[in-house]
Amino acid sequence: MTRRAVVIGAGLAGMLAAAALSGATDEVIVLDRDDLPDKPEHRKGLPQGRHAHLLMAGGLAAMEGLVPGVDMRRHLLDAGAHELSLGSGMLALTPEGWFRRWRHESPRMFACSRALLDWAVRDAVLTHTKVEVRRATVVELTGDAGRVDGVRVSSADGDTSLEADFVVDASGRGSRVTHWLGGLGVTGVKERTVDSGLVNATRVYRTPEGAERFPLTVLQADPYAGRPGRSGMILPIEGGRWMVSLAGTRGGEPPADPDGFLRYALDLPDPIVGRLVSGAQPLTDVHISRSTSNSRRYLEKAREWPEGFVALGDAVATFNPAYGQGMAVAALGARVLDDEIRRGGLGADGLARRVQRGVARSVEAAWAMAVGQDVWYPRTRGGRPSVADRLVTRYSRRLTRAATGSYEAAAALWDITSLTAGPERLFRPGTLLAVLNGPLLPALEGPPLTEGERDVLRALDRTP
Numbered sequence: 358m359t360r361r362a363v364v365i366g367a368g369l370a371g372m373l374a375a376a377a378l379s380g381a382t383d384e385v386i387v388l389d390r391d392d393l394p395d396k397p398e399h400r401k402g403l404p405q406g407r408h409a410h411l412l413m414a415g416g417l418a419a420m421e422g423l424v425p426g427v428d429m430r431r432h433l434l435d436a437g438a439h440e441l442s443l444g445s446g447m448l449a450l451t452p453e454g455w456f457r458r459w460r461h462e463s464p465r466m467f468a469c470s471r472a473l474l475d476w477a478v479r480d481a482v483l484t485h486t487k488v489e490v491r492r493a494t495v496v497e498l499t500g501d502a503g504r505v506d507g508v509r510v511s512s513a514d515g516d517t518s519l520e521a522d523f524v525v526d527a528s529g530r531g532s533r534v535t536h537w538l539g540g541l542g543v544t545g546v547k548e549r550t551v552d553s554g555l556v557n558a559t560r561v562y563r564t565p566e567g568a569e570r571f572p573l574t575v576l577q578a579d580p581y582a583g584r585p586g587r588s589g590m591i592l593p594i595e596g597g598r599w600m601v602s603l604a605g606t607r608g609g610e611p612p613a614d615p616d617g618f619l620r621y622a623l624d625l626p627d628p629i630v631g632r633l634v635s636g637a638q639p640l641t642d643v644h645i646s647r648s649t650s651n652s653r654r655y656l657e658k659a660r661e662w663p664e665g666f667v668a669l670g671d672a673v674a675t676f677n678p679a680y681g682q683g684m685a686v687a688a689l690g691a692r693v694l695d696d697e698i699r700r701g702g703l704g705a706d707g708l709a710r711r712v713q714r715g716v717a718r719s720v721e722a723a724w725a726m727a728v729g730q731d732v733w734y735p736r737t738r739g740g741r742p743s744v745a746d747r748l749v750t751r752y753s754r755r756l757t758r759a760a761t762g763s764y765e766a767a768a769a770l771w772d773i774t775s776l777t778a779g780p781e782r783l784f785r786p787g788t789l790l791a792v793l794n795g796p797l798l799p800a801l802e803g804p805p806l807t808e809g810e811r812d813v814l815r816a817l818d819r820t821p
């Protein structure tokens with residue numbers, strides 16, 4: 358008998374899950390409601406694709422080995438992604454001051470358009486496995502509370518059912534998983550939303566001549582100042598372009614008109630983003646996104662869970678994009694699925710439940726990081742700082758302050774934000790000592806630019 362897996366959604370979580378399933382089944386069918394482009398192009402079903410996406414090192418590490426025979430780092434670099442060092446390739450202003458740039462080794466980040474990343478991963482999976490993608494919208498799961506045995510789909514050919522031995526929901530933030538499970542009799546799944554009301558505004562520019570090696574520039578929002586958070590970022594992407602994303606929480610939202618966009622960038626706690634883009638040539642309009650809340654479905658806590666079904670990626674949890682974690686968490690979830698399949702085979706009893714619990718564990722660190730900061734914004738809905746939040750925040754702010762002038766502290770922070778280490782990294786003796794000692798070097802008064810970068814900034818600056 359043919360063993361078939363069906364994956365709902367051909368985004369990052371879906372394609373990586375399909376790769377994980379391909380070795381354990383005869384057939385993997387990925388269903389997406391969208392028409393998938395055969396080159397790196399924006400598509401309707403991925404509205405967030407217009408905005409800056411950084412892939413953290415922990416996400417890339419989880420992706421390595423999922424697609425047989427593909428060195429994912431090499432594949433992304435060949436496709437045009439930039440590899441940036443967290444320690445030396447970034448200018449970052451935090452609520453505690455500017456980070457220094459260190460020559461030492463540090464985790465890497467990958468910068469490219471979301472269209473390129475998704476296309477490159479999809480291409481790798483479709484070229485190196487027997488996974489097949491079909492255009493169809495899934496409307497419900499079939500089966501019962503004990504086992505999911507397929508999906509009902511709606512497509513250009515009408516409504517049909519597709520049987521499957523295993524189904525993965527990777528349909529993203531708008532997933533109807535709770536409703537679908539309810540239809541099978543699996544009820545009582547708790548959900549939580551913590552919403553800072555963040556609005557993202559993004560515009561793409563041509564990278565100015567001479568600025569090709571200018572570092573990734575990030576001005577982080579300050580959750581602790583008692584006012585709306587405002588942030589800005591210049592991300593180098595493929596094709597000689599800068600993706601410039603501005604973001605503000607409720608009450609501090611960036612505007613969509615080009616003049617307002619520039620003014621907003623210049624009014625950030627440091628004007629560097631505004632000064633750089635004031636002399637750069639825009640290639641697009643300003644695009645706005647409001648789908649930015651932290652939302653979590655506690656599927657792993659459901660009293661009963663059907664065999665043959667798991668949910669991954671944004672279908673389980675979404676994060677304020679300012680923390681750049683969603684794709685890495687999606688990859689970690691696919692890795693959990695892969696590990697469990699390798700351990701006991703796809704037919705092992707209780708596999709789906711174990712995967713769902715493992716996925717929840719891989720969500721935890723990113724969730725704590727995002728929600729632990731967002732609850733401090735004055736107009737956040739869905740959560741206020743608890744006693745535990747206050748304690749953790751006091752410690753993490755001291756760590757960040759220490760990281761502005763201590764390599765040991767900076768290295769701990771990089772490991773945590775890039776999801777290459779879990780929260781236990783915060784409490785290693787070396788980290789504790791670095792936090793106690795605080796910054797060993799004096800605070801920087803401005804961005805740590807090289808002479809050449811200062812020239813680039815001066816040459817681009819058109820502000821009065």
Ligand SMILES: Cc1cc2nc3c(=O)[nH]c(=O)nc-3n(C[C@H](O)[C@H](O)[C@H](O)COP(=O)(O)OP(=O)(O)OC[C@H]3O[C@@H](n4cnc5c(N)ncnc54)[C@H](O)[C@@H]3O)c2cc1C
Pocket residue numbers: 365366367368369370371388389390391402403405408409410411412413493494495496527528529530531532557646648649669670671672678680681682683684685686687
């Ligand atoms: C503004 C913004 C910026 C972000 N920046 C970052 C960042 O810097 N770094 C980072 O790691 N993350 C970032 N994220 C988060 C990241 O976009 C998501 O975490 C990631 O897309 C999750 O992947 P996914 O595969 O779970 O879902 P998606 O990428 O949303 O894919 C879901 C897929 O399912 C399909 N689909 C939906 N419903 C159905 C259905 N019923 N039937 C068939 N197909 C269906 C859709 O067409 C889509 O292709 C950002 C998010 C936003 C909103």
